Amino acid sequence: MVKAIVLGAVLLLGPGLSGGGSALAASHRIASLNLCADQIIFMLADRSDIVGLSPLAADCANTVLCELARGLPSMRPTGEAVLARQPDVVFSSPFTAVAATAIARQAGLKTVDLPIAESLADVPEQIRIVARAIGREDRAEAIIAPFRARLAQLQRTMPADRRLTALVYEAHGFVVHKGSLADEVLTLGGFRNMADEQSVFRGANGVPLEALIANRADLLVIDRSAKGYSLAQAMLENPVLRQAYPAPHQLDVPARLWLCALPQTLDAVTRLRAAHARLEAQ
Amino acid sequence: MTHPSSRGLSVMLAAVMVVLLGFALWHGESEISAWHGLCDIMAGRSSVAATIVGQLRLPRALLAVVIGGVLGCSGAALQxxxxxxxxxxxxxxxxxxxxxxxxxxxYTGLLRLSVVMLPLGGLIGALIAVMLLVGLVGRGGAVVLLLAGAALSSLFAALTALTLNLVQNPYASFEIAHWLMGSLTDRTFQHVLICLPGSVVGLVLVASTGRALDALVLGEDVARSMGFILHGWRGVQTRLVLGVAxxxxxxxAVSGAIGFVGLVIPHLLRPLTGYQPSRLLVPSFLGGAIMLLVADDAVRAFNWGVELQIGVLTALAGAPLFLYRVVTLRRSTL
Amino acid sequence: MSLLTLEGIRVSLEGRSVIERADLAIEPGAVVGLLGPNGAGKSSLLRVACGLQRVDAGAVRLEGQDLSTAQSRWKARRMAFMPQEGGAPPRMGLGDLVALGRLPWGETGQTARQHAAVRFALSATGLVDLADRPASSLSGGERARMFLARTLAVDARVILVDEPVAALDPAHALSVMRILRDVAAQGRAVVVVLHDLTLAARFCDRLVLMTRGRILADGRPDEVLTDERIARAYHVRARWLGETPVPWEIIAHSDEDA
Structure with missing residues (x-):
């Protein structure tokens, strides 16, 4: 907290000192209530231009580049905290901190809603939305180009063998279906998503463990990286599940890689490719 | 009713409340100068400090007073x-x-239209509950009232759980769970406007039953013999239930559920008002307001990364107070 | 015109007839004792007189006005009711509790009239010195006098009291009966439900003996309390100590008045 105040004070003087730089149109006071925007801001903005990030930004379970968040001011997701930072722009999300966003908008602040990305094709657009809002379009292209190249390369090298099936099993017993970012990553990784092939997995309220064991996929992708411990997560640790899906049939993909659509999401594809290769070798 | 000591108690509590109200404007989550904010408001200038003090801290503090007061006063009247x-x-x-x-x-996603939809939805839910309650109780007495309240409360709790069960979006269920714990964070004057009319009308109705509550100390027959009409549409019970509800x-609807204020505050103040119900109403209003102002200040002062919900805090503070009362009661009856 | 009249009262509770038919006229300046065995309908008749009990037939008139159409506050200022004591005593101070008797007058604040009425009630019951004590700390006798003081504080012309001495020792019972006599002597009408025939014979100007929902006898104590009527109403034989009867032994149930 003290650090944040000191930093805030430094930042107050910031624009005056660093004025006359290359990016005249750039925002020098950026605040974010959106975890996905946080991570794009890391990549695009000057560290000294960031006046407040959402509280989860420094949580490595949910954020890539979380080490970059150390030393940056974190901000409570409340109206007063946002206004007090006097930001030029506030990034918001459609679901969280709705009241704080409404207050910022009413106070005349520029708020930018970053929609939830549902495909890898959204990644450039997500980056561009943030870049436009903070006046760093030049830097955006420098990130988008390598992402495009890597994505194209991964698409070219798609495994020809499409027989292997996979399931993404999350806390609460939710499985990932078509139309989501994770489904796309799974497909690009060389797997068929079994969740859309068998009716037992179509229920909207999670899949019972029994169904997972009775209808085995070749690979069970588990996201167990979340912090803390809950009953919902305990399902993922069930010994029966471990028995039914021994080592090469199970893969951990941390949530941070596909919670938001980011260039780093392609790392999840790489992990899946490696698992695919291991299974084929068997 | 006037009683030298209970009037003194009210004056003292009111003074404490005013000081805390000032403190709530002064101290918040951010290190802005409240003084500059006040000066800007007086001068009609718009500044960040003016917005924070006038548009965020002031409605929040007013809501703490109104909601805490309503809970305290309603608890006293019902008890x-x-x-x-x-x-x-x-x-x-x-x-x-x-x-x-x-x-x-x-659940329905109406929240996307406006933040104000939330308290409006709560208000509509509350009004439907009031109509059901008054209709169910009709001319029945206190036992019917308690039964009807228990039935409605478990019905609504079940429907709430059902809705939580059906919610697909994990973000939404997280927000719902948080809202149910009660909070005053990020409330604005729109919330004050939604909360105030029902609160004022309700408190006036509750206050109109003060003398009847005194008479009821002597039992229903004596109260009726002293000219109080207890049951029926214009009776004391209907006015009280309608007012409290x-x-x-x-x-x-505005704050979410904040527990224990209505239970603990009248309980603590009762001995100081000579156990006379009508004398307890005003001090309980002030006491409830004080408790919520303190709790909201504590919520803003603690910085644990996660925001502490005010309803959790009042329950945390209220339960030990109650346990203490239980222990002293046990000692005195031994 | 009598102060309070009950005409052709008939009451049933949950389908059971409690008062078959009762007519009664109460005059000021007298203590009227309402006697009868348990279940005779004494308490019900008292509640009817006070307008607390719905009647199937008949009317109650106070100063000539029908109670069912009278304003509740008008009635409450003229008639005070003291029920049988029961339950835990309130925790209020004695003085505050007695002052509740002023509620029908809608007096706010310590007006001179309120002060005088409460003062009168406290001194009539000998409780002036105890005014600051919490009601829950009083003895049974003091508590009975406190409730009586609350009833007197109304300053009503008609005072209806249900079994005020049932749980009291002889000294307290005598003191309560004496207070009721003094109150009647001021020109008020007192109706008191009693079980103690000795006290009834001694302190009441007039007795009304009820049995099975009917009035068996109504008149001066020596007219009402005869061996024959005591036997018929209570199924006991009395012995006489001077002018007052003392229930002595149970006699066989007879259904002569069925």
Whole structure:
């Protein structure tokens, strides 16, 4: 907290000192209530231009580049905290901190809603939305180009063998279906998503463990990286599940890689490719 | 009613409340200068400090006063009427109705239209609950009232759980769970406007029953022999139930459920008012306001990464107070 | 015209007839004792007189006005009711509790009239010195006098009291009966439900003996309390100590008045 105040004070003087730089149109006071925007801001903005990030930004379970968040001011997701930072722009999300966003908008602040990305094709657009809002379009292209190249390369090298099936099993017993970012990553990784092939997995309220064991996929992708411990997560640790899906049939993909659509999401594809290769070798 | 010592108590509590109200404007989550904010407001200048003090801290502090006051006063009136020191505004089931209304706003996604939809949904839920309650109780007495309240409250709680069960979006269920714990964070004057009419009308109705509550100390027959009409549409019970339900429903719609204030505050103040129900109403209003102002200051002062919910805090503070009372009561009856 | 009249009263509770038919006229300046065995309908008749009990037939008139159409506050200022004591005593101070008797007058604040009425009630019951004590700390006798003081504080012309001495020792019982006599002597009408025939014979100007929902006898104590009537109403044989009867032994149930 003290650090944040000191930093805030430094930042107050910031624009005056660093004025006359290359990016005249750039925002020098950026605040974010959106975890996905946080991570794009890391990549695009000057560290000294960031006046407040959402509280989860420094949580490595949910954020890539979380080490970059150390030393940056974190901000409570409340109206007063946002206004007090006097930001030029506030990034918001459609679901969280709705009241704080409404207050910022009413106070005349520029708020930018970053929609939830549902495909890898959204990644450039997500980056561009943030870049436009903070006046760093030049830097955006420098990130988008390598992402495009890597994505194209991964698409070219798609495994020809499409027989292997996979399931993404999350806390609460939710499985990932078509139309989501994770489904796309799974497909690009060389797997068929079994969740859309068998009716037992179509229920909207999670899949019972029994169904997972009775209808085995070749690979069970588990996201167990979340912090803390809950009953919902305990399902993922069930010994029966471990028995039914021994080592090469199970893969951990941390949530941070596909919670938001980011260039780093392609790392999840790489992990899946490696698992695919291991299974084929068997 | 006037009683030298209870009037002194009210004056003292009012002074403490005013000081805390000032402190709530002065101290918040951010290190802005409240003084500059006040000066800017007086001068009609718009500045960040003016916005924070005038548009965020002021409505928040006013809501703490109104909601805390309503909960305290309603608890005192209900405890007096039911002649049961364990009665709580929650027993009427109206706050459960408000919770259900708000949760439905989350569920249907109406929240996307405007943030104000949430308290409006809560208010509609509360009003439906009030109508059901008054209709159910009709001319029945206190026992019917308690039964109807318990029935409504469990019905609404079940429907709320059902809605939570059906929610698909994990973000939404997280927000609902948080809202149910009660909070005053990020409330604006729109919330004050939603909360105030029901609270004022409700408190006036509750205050109109003060003398009847005194008479009821001597039992229903004596109260009736002293000219008080207890049952029926214009009776004391209808006025009290309608008043408490309107006020508590309006407040719950804005803040979410905040427990223990209505239970603990009248309990603590009763010995200081000579155990006379009518004398307890005003001090309980002030005491409830003080408790919520303190709790909201604590919420803003603690910085644990996660925001502490005010309803959790009042319960945390209220339960030990109650345990202490239990222990002293046990000692005195041994 | 009598102060309070009950005409052709008939009451049933949950389908059971409690008062078959009762007519009664109460005059000021007298203590009227309402006697009868348990279940005779004494308490019900008292509640009817006070307008607390719905009647199936008949009317109650106070100063000539029908109670069912009278304003509740008008009635409450003219008639005070003291029920049988029961339950835990309130925790209020004695003085505050007695002052509740002023509620029908809607007096706010310590007006001179309120002060005088409360003062009168406290001194009539000998409780002036105890005014600051919490009611829950009083003895049974003091508590009975406190409730009586609350009833007197109304300053009503008609005072209806249900079994005020049932749980009291002889000294307290005598003191309560004496207070009621003094109150009647001021020109008020006192109707008191009693079980003690000795006290009834001694302190009442007039007795009304009820049995099975009917009035068996109504008149001066020596007219009402005869061996024959005591036997018929209570199924006991009395012995006489001077002018007052003392219930002595149970006699066989007879259904002569069925």
């Amino acid at each position: 007096g009427y039911l002649r049961n020191p364990l009665a709580d505004p929650g027993v009427l089931g109206v706050s459960s109705g408000a919770a259900l209304g708000a949760v439905c706003v989350f 309107l006020a508590v429903g309006s407040c719950t």
